[in-house]
Amino acid sequence: MSDSTYKIQEEGLIRSDITEYLSRHEHKDLLRFLTCGSVDDGKSTLIGRLLYDSHMIYEDQLEKITKDSKVYGTTDEDFDPALLTDGLKAEREQGITIDVAYRYFSTDKRKFIIADCPGHEQYTRNMATGASNCNLAVILIDARYGVITQTKRHSFICSLLGIKHVIVAVNKMDLVDWSEEKYEQIRDDYNDFVARLNFSDIHFIPISALKGDNVVAQSKNLDWYDGPTFLHHLEGVNISSDRNLIDMRLPVQYVLRPNLDFRGFSGTMASGVLRVGDEVASLPSRQQSKIKAIYGPDGAIDEAIATQAITVTLEDEIDVSRGNMLVPVNNIPHIGNEFEAMVVWMHEGAANPGKSYLIKHTSSMIPGVLTDIRYKVDVNTMKREKGCGGVESGRLEVEQDSLHPTSHKGEGDTHSGKAELCLNEIGRCHITLHRPIAFDSYERNRLTGAFIIVDRVSNATLGAGMIVDRIVSKSGHKKSPVSQNIVKSDSLVSVEDRQKLLGQTGATIWLTGLSGSGKSTVAQQLEKELTDQGQLCYILDGDNVRHGLNRDLGFSMEDRKENIRRIAEVAALMNEAGVIVITSFISPYISDRASAREVIGDESFIEVFVDTPLEVCEQRDPKGLYKKARAGEIQQFTGISDPYEAPQDAEITVSTEDLSPEAASKMIIGDLKGRGFIG
Structure with missing residues (x-):
């Protein structure tokens, strides 16, 4: 729809139904964006020009800015747009931005909150504060100087803070004679650099913030540019997909108890969608219940989405307090x-x-x-x-x-x-x-x-x-042993010597999945095929180690953690000896598998997710454990009364519902060869 058509429709709505018009504008989409770049690139000038040309400045403000421009102006013009955001006395005296300045404005299509961030390196903290809640970053580049260190620094910080959308505004095009060649050179240089960053949407716009070219209205001086203006792109950029609607997270801020008959848990939805009847777990206790009711500011609602402030009640009386988090039972974060x-x-x-x-x-x-x-x-x-x-x-x-x-x-x-x-x-x-x-x-x-x-x-x-994504990393963060008067001894045989002797490199194949998924079957087939090929390997199976090494451990969360720790330590020692270790453990928690990865070493740890649906595993039930768990004879059984946290980035995923053990084994052996562990 063209802008002219949209305006005609809006004017018609004002005449026919003013209530609907006001309601529509009340619920307009909100875009938060920040401006960043080097000192004097024109960040504040761009915002001032944007507000001025879009008629978002009151007359008394304009009159005051016009007066101040004669005293503090840096543009040799009657009107300095930068003074609209540079409000601190020190900012006006120095002609720079020091603190983050926030401005609000609205158009017919969208509402905006602008964070005008300082460019100096010593104000990095101010910029990080401004960027923390923004959907989009405007990176200004002075057309005379191109991509400089400050450009890279601010781009890096924006990427680090999770901003996905970027407008690269190549400013001061009037000072390079509106050169298309200069603009394209800057675009190529920035694209070369930004390939290392985590942006998903980058758009380049040549502008002159001081003169208003391509800010709100299309510039006649830049007739070689056929893209949208700065404001037009801001109005149209799609940020709806940025919200995480998959991982429901409700941090509990307050336990609401107005009377004896009501106990609700209040908080703001961090992400995801929550509906009445959803099964949820309270973390970190992992107690489970179902959502009985959801209340918003205007009463009961059927569902809530990210950023909504709500109160929920549960069907069961479980322990939930401030600082806990309600999450789906089948989508649990790290704990x-x-x-x-x-x-x-x-x-x-x-x-x-x-x-x-x-x-x-x-x-x-x-x-x-x-x-x-x-x-x-x-x-x-x-x-x-x-x-x-x-x-x-x-x-x-x-x-x-x-x-x-x-x-x-x-x-x-x-x-x-x-x-x-x-x-x-x-x-x-x-x-x-x-x-x-x-x-x-x-x-x-x-x-x-x-x-x-x-x-x-x-x-x-x-x-x-x-x-960061990894919970811990291999950097010596192991707990110190209880005994202090002990010293590690070194071997006269190096790891390289053992590798040369065996013709292989030690590695751990960590098979994880639900009970009945086929982990042990795949492990046994893999051990046989590796042995037939002349490779030295050994299986550490979950049930087998609990008959000996871990016979003192149960199935509580703490015992599971210790079970995995001991296995990881054994596997690491065997890897040093050059042995390929195949483990077969449910290992239901992401944090425990990450700890095992740390002990063994990321370069030697290969996580294999045996991805088999719960209903298939329960139908197989080779040991009759699911039947006992359903009958209440086994407590804390993974998949039934305890959660299973599926790997998010496993090196290999196999589905025994579709693949035979032989096919799964060949897939893993192929990966081992590709990584150079075996010849």
């Missing part, structure tokens, strides 16, 4: 008291490993320790700094790992001495909490994957963190 995160430090006092802080995550405030600072990221070059000295080499790979911190490439030796995070610095940190919480990775869920660090004495906000 644990340790995680790694990219942290932006926002305080003059440096962050030091070993210091205790308060961690504010959703509605929880938990004491925690900044256990370790793995590395810092130089936001200008995007290289990692090793501890307190030196920078890693290998520019491209370092940049890739920095921007996608879930990677484990070369992370085993990044820490070389005590590090600290200073004001405006960004680093990857290991956090240990005093009690477990439920969390997602920031990339998956921006609300349940974010936290802030608070000083325990002053209550000042010290830093903001974004949890």
Whole structure:
């Protein structure tokens, strides 16, 4: 629909049904965006021009800005648009943006909240604050200078904070004679750089913010550009798919008890969709119930979606309190008291490993320790700094790992001495909490994957963190042994010597899946075929180890965790001896499998998800366990009374509903050969 047609329809609606017109505008979509770029690239000028040309400035504001332009103006014109957002006295005196300035405006199609962010490096914390809630970033580039360090720095921070949509506004085109060649060169340079970032939608627009070309109206000076104007693109960019409607998360902020007959749990939906009758679990206790009713501001509703503030009641009296989280029983986030995160430090006092802080995550405030600072990221070059000295080499790979911190490439030796995070610095940190919480990775869920660090004495906000996908990484974070007077001894035979002797490299094939999924059958077939090919391998089966090594363990969450830890330690030792270990364990929790990966080593750990539907497993029921669980004879049985957290990024997925054990075995052997573990 063209803009003229849309306006005609709107004018007709005003005349025929003013109530409908007002209701439609009340429920317009909201887009939050920020402007960033180097100093003097024209960020504030662009916003001022946008508000002025779209007639969103009141007459008294315009009159005041016109007067101030004669005193503080930097454009040699009667009207300096930048003064609309640069309101601080220091900003006007210096002609720069210091703090984040927020402005609201609305058009016929959409509502907007603008965050005008500072460009100076020392105000990185201000920019990170402004970007944290935005859907879109406007990266301004001065056409005279092209892509510079500040451009890369701000793009990196926007990518780190999960922004997917970017408008690259090539500003000051009037100062390069409206050169199409210059514009295309900048576009090519930025595209080369941005390939390493995690953006999904990038749009380039040549503009002159001061003169208004391509801001609201199409420019006659840029007749070679046939794309939308800046405002037109803002009105049309699709952000509806950005919301996570899959992973339902309801952090409980308050237990509502107005009388003896009502006990509700209030909070704001972080993500997903919640309906009456849905089965939910309360985390971290994992107690389960069903949604009995949902209440919004205007009374009972059938369903709620992300960002809605609601109160829910449950069919069962389970323990739920402030700081807990309600989630679907078949879609449970990570649960644990340790995680790694990219942290932006926002305080003059440096962050030091070993210091205790308060961690504010959703509605929880938990004491925690900044256990370790793995590395810092130089936001200008995007290289990692090793501890307190030196920078890693290998520019491209370092940049890739920095921007996608879930990677484990070369992370085993990044820490070389005590590090600290200073004001405006960004680093990857290991956090240990005093009690477990439920969390997602920031990339998956921006609300349940974010936290802030608070000083325990002053209550000042010290830093903001974004949890990375891997819960922990191989960096020496194992707990110390109880016995202190022990020393590790080295062997005279190296791992390489054993590999040469056996003609293979030690690895662990970690088969996970529901009981009855076919893990043991696949493991046995794999062991036979590897042995027939002359490879040394051994199966560690869940039932077998519980007859010996783990005979003292039950099936509680804590015992399952210890069961997996012991198996991982044994597998790691056998891998060092050059043996290919095949494990067959339900291992239902993502956090436990991640801990096993840490012990064994990411380079040696191959997770195989035996993906078989519960109904198929229950129909097979080779040991009669499902029947007993349904009858209540077995408590805490995975798939029935306990959840199974399916892998989100397993190296191999096999479905025994469709594949034979022989076919699954061949698939795994092919992967082993491809990774170079066997010849």
